Amino acid sequence: xxxxxxxxxxxxxxxxxxxxxxxxxxxxxxxxxxxxxxxxxxxxxxxxxxxxxxxxxxxxxxxxxxxxxxxxxxxxxxxxxxxxxxxxxxxxxxxxxxxxxxxxxxxxxxxxxxxxxxxxxxxxxxxxxxxxxxxxxxxxxxxxxxxxxxxxxxxxxxxxxxxxxxxxxxxxxxxxxxxxxxxxxxxxxxxxxxxxxxxxxxxxxxxxxxxxxxxxxxxxxxxxxxxxxxxxxxxxxxxxxxxxxxxxxxxxxxxxxxxxxxxxxxxxxxxxxxxxxxxxxxxxxxxxxxxxxxxxxxxx
Numbered sequence: 001x002x003x004x005x006x007x008x009x010x011x012x013x014x015x016x017x018x019x020x021x022x023x024x025x026x027x028x029x030x031x032x033x034x035x036x037x038x039x040x041x042x043x044x045x046x047x048x049x050x051x052x053x054x055x056x057x058x059x060x061x062x063x064x065x066x067x068x069x070x071x072x073x074x075x076x077x078x079x080x081x082x083x084x085x086x087x088x089x090x091x092x093x094x095x096x097x098x099x100x101x102x103x104x105x106x107x108x109x110x111x112x113x114x115x116x117x118x119x120x121x122x123x124x125x126x127x128x129x130x131x132x133x134x135x136x137x138x139x140x141x142x143x144x145x146x147x148x149x150x151x152x153x154x155x156x157x158x159x160x161x162x163x164x165x166x167x168x169x170x171x172x173x174x175x176x177x178x179x180x181x182x183x184x185x186x187x188x189x190x191x192x193x194x195x196x197x198x199x200x201x202x203x204x205x206x207x208x209x210x211x212x213x214x215x216x217x218x219x220x221x222x223x224x225x226x227x228x229x230x231x232x233x234x235x236x237x238x239x240x241x242x243x244x245x246x247x248x249x250x251x252x253x254x255x256x257x258x259x260x261x262x263x264x265x266x267x268x269x270x271x272x273x274x275x276x277x278x279x280x281x282x283x284x285x286x287x288x289x290x291x292x293x294x295x296x297x298x299x300x
Contacts, residue, residue: 030294040290046283054099061093083268094250101251106231109169117174121181143175155243180223184216218295229284252277
C-alpha cells in the first residue's frame with residue numbers, strides 16, 4: 001500500500017511545484033517584487049499625489065494664484081500656508097498650479113524624445129553598418145554639448161515659450177534616448193528566438209514590434225522615468241535664468257527666480273518652490289530605482 005501512495009505523493013508535489021512556477025507572468029512577477037520595495041512604493045505614491053495636485057489645483061488652491069493682495073511678504077500662517085510673495089500672491093496656490101507647468105512640459109518632452117530617439121536607436125541597432133555609423137555620429141555631435149547648455153542655446157535661438165522649451169528638452173534628451181534604445185536592442189537582437197523568427201519569414205517591422213521591443217523595454221522604461229526627473233530639473237533651470245516659463249505664470253523655477261531677490265529677508269519664497277522641485281525629482285528617482293530592481297532579471 002505504501003509503495004502505491006509514494007508515487008502519487010511525488011506526482012502531486014511535482015504538480016504543485018509546476019503550478020507555483022507558472023502562477024505568475026513576468027509582468028506580475030515584476031509587480032510583486034516592485035511592491036516589496038518600500039522606497040519604490042513611496043516614489044509611486046508621491047508621483048500619483050503630484051499628478052492629482054496638478055489635475056485638481058483649482059479645487060485645492062484656496063486663492064487665485066494670479067491675484068495680488070495687500071498681504072505681501074507674509075510669512076507662512078493659517079490663512080497662507082506657504083506665505084505670500086512680494087506682491088501678495090498666495091504661494092501655496094502658486095506652488096499647486098506650478099505642477100500644471102512643470103509636469104506636462106517634462107512628460108511631453110520625454111515622450112517626443114522617446115519616439116524620436118527610439119526610432120533612431122532602433123534603426124541604428126537593427127540595420128547596423130552605414131545607418132548605425134551615420135546616426136550615432138550625429139548623436140555624438142549633439143551629446144558633446146552638455147544637455148542644459150544645448151537647451152539654453154536652442155531656447156535662446158528660438159525664443160522663450162512653452163513650445164520652444166519642449167523642443168529644447170527634446171533635442172537635448174534625444175541623443176541619450178537613442179543610445180539607450182540602441183544598447184537595449186543590441187542586447188537582444190542576437191538571441192536565438194530572433195534568428196528563429198527570421199527563419200520563419202517574419203518581416204522587419206514584426207521583428208521589432210513583436211520580439212525586440214518587448215524584450216528590450218525594461219532598460220528603456222527605467223531610463224525614461226529618470227529622464228522625466230531630469231527634464232523637470234531642466235525646465236526649472238531654464239525658467240530660473242529667464243529662458244523658460246516667465247512670470248506671472250507659476251512654474252517652480254520661475255517662483256525660485258522671483259524669490260531669490262528676497263531670500264535673506266523672506267526665505268519662504270524660495271524654500272517652498274525648491275521643496276516642490278526636490279520632492280518631485282526624488283519621487284521619480286525612487287520610482288525609477290524601484291523599476292530597475294523589479295525588471296532586472298538578475299535580481300529574481
